[in-house]
Amino acid sequence: MEKYLAVLKEHHFKITPRRKAVLELFLREKRYLGPYEIKQMLEKASLEVGLPSIYRILEELEGSGILVKIEHSSRRLYYSLCRNPQVSHHHFICSKCNKVEEVEFCNFSEISSFIEKKLNARVQHHSLHIEGLCSECRVENSS
Amino acid sequence: MEKYLAVLKEHHFKITPRRKAVLELFLREKRYLGPYEIKQMLEKASLEVGLPSIYRILEELEGSGILVKIEHSSRRLYYSLCRNPQVSHHHFICSKCNKVEEVEFCNFSEISSFIEKKLNARVQHHSLHIEGLCSECRVENSS
DNA sequence: GTTATAAATAGAAATCATTTCTATTTATAT
DNA sequence: ATATAAATAGAAATGATTTCTATTTATAAC
Numbered sequence: 001m002e003k004y005l006a007v008l009k010e011h012h013f014k015i016t017p018r019r020k021a022v023l024e025l026f027l028r029e030k031r032y033l034g035p036y037e038i039k040q041m042l043e044k045a046s047l048e049v050g051l052p053s054i055y056r057i058l059e060e061l062e063g064s065g066i067l068v069k070i071e072h073s074s075r076r077l078y079y080s081l082c083r084n085p086q087v088s089h090h091h092f093i094c095s096k097c098n099k100v101e102e103v104e105f106c107n108f109s110e111i112s113s114f115i116e117k118k119l120n121a122r123v124q125h126h127s128l129h130i131e132g133l134c135s136e137c138r139v140e141n142s143s
Numbered sequence: 144m145e146k147y148l149a150v151l152k153e154h155h156f157k158i159t160p161r162r163k164a165v166l167e168l169f170l171r172e173k174r175y176l177g178p179y180e181i182k183q184m185l186e187k188a189s190l191e192v193g194l195p196s197i198y199r200i201l202e203e204l205e206g207s208g209i210l211v212k213i214e215h216s217s218r219r220l221y222y223s224l225c226r227n228p229q230v231s232h233h234h235f236i237c238s239k240c241n242k243v244e245e246v247e248f249c250n251f252s253e254i255s256s257f258i259e260k261k262l263n264a265r266v267q268h269h270s271l272h273i274e275g276l277c278s279e280c281r282v283e284n285s286s
Numbered sequence: 287g288t289t290a291t292a293a294a295t296a297g298a299a300a301t302c303a304t305t306t307c308t309a310t311t312t313a314t315a316t
Numbered sequence: 317a318t319a320t321a322a323a324t325a326g327a328a329a330t331g332a333t334t335t336c337t338a339t340t341t342a343t344a345a346c
Contacts, residue, residue, distance in 0.1 A: 012293095013294095014292095014294070014342050015342075015343095016295085016342070035333085036332085048296085049296085050296045051296095052295080052296075052334075052335080053296070056294085056295085057294095071216070075218040075219075076332070077218070077332080077333080090254075092262060092264060095268075101264075103258055103262075105258075106254065111233075111250055114248045115235055115246055115275075118246070118248075119235060119278060120281070121235060121237070121244075122276040123275040125274045125275070126271065126274065127271075127272045128254075128272075129268075129271075129272075130255075130266060131268045132258075132264050132268070133264060133267065134262065134264050135262060155322095156322090157313050157314070157321095158314095159312075159313070159323065161324075177303095178303085178304085179303085192324085193324070193325045194304085194325095194326095195304085195305070195306080195307095195324085196325070199305095199323085199324090218303095220303080220304080288346080289344100289345090289346080290343100290344090290345085291342100291343090292341105292342095292344100293341085294340080295338100295339080295341085296339080296340090297336100297339105299335080299336080299337105300336090301333080301334070302333090302334095303330105303331095303333100304331090306329070306330085307327085307329090308325100309325090309326100311323080312321105312322085313323085314318105314319100315320085
């Protein structure tokens with residue numbers, strides 16, 4: 001937690017109860033979370049936060065590199081904690097429990113140079129979405 | 144065009160002027176297109192089509208494998224023509240002109256088995272989004 | 287500790303992409 | 317030619333996200 005608060009300070013954000021509460025949620029949950037879901041979880045912990053505030057806080061945390069946006073097929077907004085912002089990585093998402101795990105391995109350079117040659121293009125960004133069953137859900141499913 | 148009309152028939156869709164017009168647009172444009180943009184393009188060609196119809200037609204064409212949904216960071220709906228539905232492939236998207244090109248090369252199995260071992264997970268799907276400048280825009284940009 | 291300040295927040299309201307609904311029209315099988 | 321289910325238009329609803337404004341609060345400077 002301290003680590004993330006320091007990052008917020010670096011970005012000149014104040015340490016407010018709502019920001020801390022949202023951060024705590026993400027530290028506790030390994031899943032990706034959506035704005036409304038977050039509102040409800042905070043309510044259960046007796047903290048009333050308006051949706052606009054939640055949207056704003058999520059944006060700020062993303063802008064600080066603390067959260068990553070999950071490109072979900074539903075095209076709704078989801079975020080998950082980015083535990084290693086320094087290292088470029090991809091995400092493995094469990095389709096059953098929505099857990100997000102970071103994958104540091106990436107062999108993209110090969111495909112990138114293939115594209116640059118084949119299409120005579122310039123590759124700038126890439127993102128890889130990997131979905132499946134995490135170790136826990138995999139076991140549950142087979143039983 | 145005939146090829147795509149045949150696919151529609153296979154899926155028991157009627158060949159209507161609007162479906163044909165939408166298909167024609169995608170055959171002509173190499174870019175990804177959004178619903179409202181499509182409506183305007185059809186209007187220019189003197190064909191009035193309601194937005195709900197466009198949304199429905201796009202879904203049908205996607206369901207038939209003729210179009211692919213583009214997962215855009217804006218989280219709006221975009222589609223592009225899928226010229227080779229038989230062959231699994233990824234898409235290279237030009238960030239300047241929005242052109243979509245199919246890339247058949249994929250070295251995903253390596254990263255997939257890495258994940259399965261490292262996370263003890265079961266990988267089910269993956270999708271790779273690759274963005275950059277296509278051959279034409281690359282040249283324009285450097286001038 | 288106080289206080290001044292800009293930043294953060296709540297809540298109402300607006301926005302706008304997308305979806306639903308229903309009456310009418312149309313492609314096509316016969 | 318006609319019967320039929322499918323397709324369409326247009327109005328209306330939905331619902332996630334954003335904007336706006338008045339109020340509150342964290343914190344830097346004293």
